[in-house]
Amino acid sequence: MADTLILTPQQIIRKKAAGEPIQPDDNAMTRRHTIVVLVENSIGAFIRVINMFSARGFNIDSVTVGPTEDPSVSRMNIATAGNSRIIAQVLRQLSRLVDTIEVVDLTTTDFVERELCLLKVCYTKDSRSEILDVSNIFRGKVVDITKKTMTFELRGPSQKIDAFIDMMLPHNIVEVARSGRVAMQRDV
Amino acid sequence: MKYDVHTKVQPVVTGDALPNVRPELTTEGQHMSGAEILLRSLEAEGVKIIFGHPGGAVIHVYDEMHRIKPQFEHILVRHEQGGTHAAEGYAKATGKVGTVLVTSGPGATNTVTGIADAYMDSVPIVVFTGQVPTGLIGNDAFQECDAIGISRSITKHSYLVRDVSDLARTVKEAYHIARTGRPGPVLVDLPKDVLLAKGPFQYPETVNMRGYAVPAEGRIEKLQRAAQMIAESERPLFYVGGGAVNSDSSELLTDIARYTGIPVTTTLHGLGAFPEDDPLALRMLGMHGTWWANQAIQHCDLIIAVGARFDDRVTGKLDSWAPHAKVIHIEIDQSCISKNVFADCAILGNVRNVLEQLRPMVKPKDTTEWLKQIEAWRQECPLKYEHDGKLRAQGIIEKLRDKTKGDAVVITDVGQHQMWTAQYFRFLHSRTHITSGGLGTMGFGMPAAMGAAFGMREIGSSRPVVCISGDGGFVMNAQEMSVAAAHKLPLKLAVINNRFLGMVRQWQELFHKERYSHTDLSDTNPDFVKLAEANHCVGLCARTPEEAQQIIDEAWKVTDRPALMEFQVAKEEMVFPMVPAGAATGEMITDRMTPNSFV
Known part of the structure; x- marks a missing residue:
């Protein structure tokens, strides 16, 4: 995942210091992402996920939530947008929540x-x-x-x-x- | 041990404590109340002490406590915020989980600052809040507040227990979550009817949470890459944070640093993880870090970040921080990786496990030239303050260090005294420096020191517990002094009194053209000696360096209660060196004379 991240300010300065050219990076583009999150089937789990987005300043275009074939698991489909660095943060922040069972960014797959x-x-x-x-x-x-x-x-x-x-x-x-x-x- | 005969379970043993079996209290087949289940669960969890304050919603818990006399001590604090900070101090000093029990509504809201503080500084605490009966939730009942909602973004996890049969499992999970991974606060909300309801008690042996994984070992290929990067570097540097303390990796880290010859700088929370009297120790870095540590960061070609999160008080302006460095980041919390600073090699795992794996992979390096360069920076701009016969905070901290030979648990509040303590105390041991770093909570020091003292007493340590505080912050939770006195804790409370909110005053002098807006405390400060005496403590006051030595000696003779030492110092003293907020680390102000190009 690390290789696809866009340059941080610190990386840019490092490249400048080393005299390397700084390429315009197409990963810096804001893209739509669809993230599927499997969570424990409870209202608290759902709110924690949404709360994380607002507390950390990530945007949400739409959210859907519903039960799955396993009644103890809910599936959230989150539509969001951001550059690859932001999305990587979103995925990590989602994964670290106690109630999230699985986090998949479908945008990187065929879906x-x-x-x-x-x-x-x-x-x-x-x-x-x-x-x-x-x-x-x-x-x-x-x-x-x-x-x-x-x-x-x-x-x-x-x-x-x-x-x-x-x-x-x-x-x-x-x-x-x-x-x-x-x-x-x-x-x- | 089993309390429930319906389910034929084996004895439950958790931690180091064997819960006491008291058949006279729970006869065969009898279910117990939720309140008793809570207390039994705490016993089974090996809890030795809880900090709490009763109220309507938890009155049954206190009633059961009175009846069954549980195996742990309950400390009645005088304010719930003090309780949470005490639990933090206890947790940081001992490495165990701190426990808080409060009532609903105001009891819960008063814990919020402490919970947020624990969240920012990764302190394992579990906070039990009372709640109105489930049937009344949402009705604006008396002393109702949505504790779960309020605390959601400042807890690692939270639970609302709706059924008494979930209670024991919830307690088990709460402690597991608080303690493992990146530690943090967990809140458990307990409706009154759940505490009253009867149910069987069986404390689970294991937890089963499919969504919660605890990183341990690092991935081998990442470690190989890291070892290669270390071997190839010419000017490497360890940057060590609180993760090294939380994972008790101090000795391992010290061993690796000495073996490889790589110098070590620590964050505020990393202080003590590497002995500061070692020639490889560069002391603290960042806003008020040493000149040489910050210069080393700016010139190194490899940063090995160990359990640190690249806080803005460390990095300053990100786009000019460590311009030549590649970064190895050893970290247990995946969300910290590449959050602020890009990690060329990120190793997700427990710091201790990863360092154990890394130890046989590294070889001694020739860092003579690099250390010589750092030594030149050290000579160029050492930590200094004026020695003109006046009483100065830095001198007081050196006196306290000499008195304890550096072997004390030092708790600070927030402000100038906190930075001077970090600069001048020279910490030698892990878990001997406790402070509020991330949230910067004034009022943290006194109750946290009390919690740490309870912790030291519990583990039988003779290390003195010293609280260094300012006059502004001390007053914010001074009410806990009487609690420490009631429990005969020989706390040493140093109050550096400059009659000002010193750190704000410093910013006002440097960046706001000396407009000292509402930072003068001389009219509102209490008489600290009388305050101490009113709270059944010893109160002492010093105005000169000689008096300071006298009252320190005197305070150390007090063994049956806290001794408060008020040191009256000049208000003009400032903390240097300093990287102004948002400035580049290279642009340090080293003394009052540095031209302020950034104002």
């Missing part, structure tokens, strides 16, 4: 990721067919309809849901509910 979205939008006679067209393209499903609103269900990677919401923005969105990312490693 599938899904999110569920419910979106309620106002329609008129004019906009109705266009809204349904967009939904069809994204393979959305109408789960409720009234005289004024339609509610869609959409599944897929988060980017697809982002794009769907983006397409719906010109229309009158009433409500959006997103589940947050859940993810799983692919088997080879």
Whole structure:
């Protein structure tokens, strides 16, 4: 892991002192990461994990939590962003919590990721067919309809849901509910 | 031993203590109350002393304590914060886990500072807090507070016990977590109904926590790399922190350093891990470290960090710290690795195990040139203060050192006196320097000294316990003096009284154009001699170096109670050398005359 870390200030000065060139390091880029954390199935364990993020100043894009096939274990899917040095710290801080059983950064592996979205939008006679067209393209499903609103269900990677919401923005969105990312490693 | 006949269990033996079997108290088949289970569990854990303060939520525990007379001593402290610091002092002096028992609400909140202090300084303590009955939790009941929530980010782990049948296992786990790995505080919240409920008692022999792994041995390939880096280095340096003390690696470290000829600098918490009278000892580094230790850091080509975490008070400005050094980091807490300073070779493991592995892999090195260079720095800017016949803090600390020949447990508070103690006492033994480093808690010293004295008494050590404190910090927990007096502890309490919050005053003089905003204590300081006497201690006061020697001699004659020595010193004295906060380690102020380019 150490080799992939970006340079610390101290390393930069060391390189300068040694007269070595300092390469722009693409590891310094902020990337989205999906981290799976298996924790003891208790509310305390969940809060400790979330608390660690806020206490140490790491950001969270989304969190989902739910039971697994083993009722004593909960699985948390945490979507976060940061450069490789920050993510390495996040992983170490997560691992050191007493209640965490396993911590995996899926971003370094081949994995599938899904999110569920419910979106309620106002329609008129004019906009109705266009809204349904967009939904069809994204393979959305109408789960409720009234005289004024339609509610869609959409599944897929988060980017697809982002794009769907983006397409719906010109229309009158009433409500959006997103589940947050859940993810799983692919088997080879 | 078994208290529960329903489950046919074998006797439980934990630690060095064999719990006493008292059949007259628990007859066959009888379940005991949660309160008694708690006390029995503490006995089984080998607890010898707890610091506590009763209240409504834990009244049943105190009731059971009165009835069954457990095998440990309970010390009634006068404030829960004092209790947690006493437990810290006890833990740091003995290496055992300190125990605190308090009530709910204010009892719990008063422990928060002590818990945070223990978390920052990796001190193993277990804090039992009372809680309102489970049915009332969340109802804003009398003396209710969310102790678990408040303490979450300052504990290594915490438990809310909801069922009496979980109690014994929870106690076992709490002590295991506090003691092992990187030590730290654990909080156990005990609702009143759980303490009242009856249940079977069986203290578990082992713990089973799948998420909690304790690093021990380092990985062989990392050790080989480290040995190679040490062999290839020309100007290596050991940088030793509290991890070497916590793992009791002092002798091993001393052996390796002397064998290889590599000089050693220590952090504030590392003091004592390497004898400071050794020619290889560079003493403390960092903000108020020695000039030569900091110069050595800036010029070395290899730092071997042993149980240290590269705190900002050590490194100053990170991007100019140790510019030529590669870093080997021996560390038990993975989150400390490459957190502040990149580790070229990180060895995750218990310091003691790793050093044992490393010992046969290293060879003696020729460091003559390097040591000669360090010696030149030492000559260039030695630790110094004025000898003009006035009473000075540095002189007092040297007198205390001479009185004890350096063989004492020294506890300090936080501030100027703390840094002077670190600079001038010259610590020779592990676990003889106890201070609040990470959190910097004023008011730590007096109660921690009391806890350490209880610890020394327990292990039968004759080492005197000396508390060096300032006038500001001493007052913050002075109430514990009467507790120490009641238990006839022969504490030596040195109060360096400059009638100012000295360290803040120093910053105000150096960096805030002498605007001494609210640091003058002359109007609010108590009469320390009377304060001591009012708390059933001996009070002594000195204004000159001669008087200082007299009252030290006098204080050492007192054997049946604490003796407070007030030393009235000038307010203008400052701690030098100093790396200003956020400045580069190379930019040290060595005395009042150094031009302040950074102001």
